[in-house]
Amino acid sequence: MGNCQAIDNATLMIQHPCGRVDTLYSPVSALEIMKLNPSHHVALLLTSSICTSASSSGNNNGDGVPIRVTRIKLLKPSDPLLLGHVYRLVTSQEVTRAKKQAKMQQKHERRTREQQSSSELEIGVHTNNQVMNEEESARPRNVAAAPQRSRAGAWQPALCTISESGT
Numbered sequence: 001m002g003n004c005q006a007i008d009n010a011t012l013m014i015q016h017p018c019g020r021v022d023t024l025y026s027p028v029s030a031l032e033i034m035k036l037n038p039s040h041h042v043a044l045l046l047t048s049s050i051c052t053s054a055s056s057s058g059n060n061n062g063d064g065v066p067i068r069v070t071r072i073k074l075l076k077p078s079d080p081l082l083l084g085h086v087y088r089l090v091t092s093q094e095v096t097r098a099k100k101q102a103k104m105q106q107k108h109e110r111r112t113r114e115q116q117s118s119s120e121l122e123i124g125v126h127t128n129n130q131v132m133n134e135e136e137s138a139r140p141r142n143v144a145a146a147p148q149r150s151r152a153g154a155w156q157p158a159l160c161t162i163s164e165s166g167t
Contacts, residue, residue, distance in 0.1 A: 029078065043074050
């Protein structure tokens with residue numbers, strides 16, 4: 001029996017969009033692969049397993065169902081392709097489409113955050129207004145002070161009726 005893992009660690013695999021797989025036995029730079037495949041970018045395949053709860057399937061024994069998640073990371077032309085990793089060629093059109101989608105998603109998230117913060121501010125303003133209205137209703141009303149409150153500028157004296165008695 002051979003050791004398959006040793007062979008996998010000594011090779012570098014590049015997957016093409018058409019399904020073809022190139023196997024290389026020495027490290028190369030991403031720039032060399034990009035020169036051989038014009039209008040393509042090189043991406044590193046990152047695979048991880050996430051355990052999900054099996055509550056939807058009816059199992060309540062606490063065992064999670066592992067799901068394999070594959071993500072890609074675009075490489076710079078100066079980055080080296082290392083042995084033991086799997087890389088994928090991605091077309092330039094897919095890269096621009098993904099960048100536009102990520103940008104739109106960031107804008108959408110930013111808008112929702114702004115809307116949430118503005119709605120929180122509105123709630124705070126409404127509660128402050130309610131508190132101020134309650135305080136104003138609790139204070140006794142002074143008829144002479146009413147004209148002063150209506151003006152929002154500098155203080156001006158209010159003259160009430162002054163009775164002048166004639167002698």
